[in-house]
């Protein structure tokens with residue numbers, strides 16, 4: 001028989017292999033810890049501090065309750081209770097008499113420690129469902145860092161966005177995978193091929209550095225003072241800086 005989650009062959013006839021059982025239990029325990037922060041995030045007038053302890057008051061949002069958080073809590077609650085009924089083989093008509101069903105956090109912890117977690121028939125299905133909910137809760141509690149525009153797709157010219165640490169970006173329109181660095185460099189080159197593009201020393205230094213060519217604002221100012229780099233009221237020309245930096249004339 002194979003593990004329902006990872007397909008590893010297991011000899012003992014269990015539904016999950018030992019590694020997957022541990023992972024499943026770990027996810028359930030982690031979700032139990034998430035119940036309180038999730039409840040705290042329900043109030044839309046508070047910044048959802050998520051796993052971070054510090055909360056910030058934000059401007060009044062359109063609704064006082066965050067419906068996405070409410071949905072997640074409902075989904076987690078329903079799934080955990082269903083899982084517990086499967087594990088404990090409680091008659092569906094009778095389960096509400098079980099005192100452990102009162103508390104979502106306690107239910108999740110009980111499920112994680114249940115002796116039948118790796119053996120009951122639907123273990124793989126519930127593991128997949130619980131993993132899906134855990135992913136959504138992580139996104140709610142720890143929203144992904146702000147992504148910013150880095151340049152256009154080489155195939156379809158759609159503006160691409162990436163987080164600071166992203167190495168690769170996938171175009172949302174044509175699906176083309178591209179190196180973030182290449183996209184940034186191409187954007188810089190577009191700026192540099194256009195003689196009319198001007199910017200402050202700080203803007204230009206940032207554009208070059210972002211694209212993987214480190215240039216300091218101070219260096220640009222030194223070049224201006226020494227008369228190497230022409231300066232106009234509109235600022236410095238990207239193409240002039242490019243010539244100096246790439247051409248090695250500096």
Ligand SMILES: [Zn+2]
Pocket residue numbers: 003004005006007008016017018019020021
């Ligand atoms: Zn497995």
Ligand SMILES: [Zn+2]
Pocket residue numbers: 153154155156157158171172173174175176
């Ligand atoms: Zn594209």
